Amino acid sequence: MTIVVGYDGSTPAFSALERGIRLATVLDTDLLLVTTWSYPQVASATGFGSWSPEEDAQNLVKAVVAKVFPAGSPPWFRTSVLEGQSASILLEQSKGAEMLIVGSRGHGGFSGLLLGSVSSACAEHADCPVLVMHGESTRPLNLAAGTHLASVPA
Secondary structure, three states: OEEEEEOOOOHHHHHHHHHHHHHHHHHOOEEEEEEEEOOOOOOOOOOOOOOOHHHHHHHHHHHHHHHHOOOOOOOOEEEEEEEOOHHHHHHHHOOOOOEEEEEOOOOOOOOOOOOOHHHHHHHHHOOOOEEEEOOOOOOOOOOOOOOHHHHOOO
């Protein structure tokens, strides 16, 4: 089985990733980190120039993987950077998964909401259990079990 984590670079998404790594360790399962990208809805007369949202998403993933696994990612950890709507992609990627973990709020423009549209859609429509992380993780998770423990930074 696999734990799927949605990641967009936000603080709640980083908490989701941290919790996903810890749960994958305890449950001795794989983890798939999913990041999505899309072109903005607003068209520009000059185009996008050399800007590439796909490249930005790839760089975001590379940076966070280097942060959580400075010695290199373990074999049970995979990443996927896909074009499209975040909720739809996360729902598709989490079919058959052990769990889907997302942050409560991404980088959307409505910061007063308690739950973002992606996390809300995932919680409502996923075929697996969904864990929604709020902000920074403050409670440690007991890592007494699992064989992946050696590859998780302290």
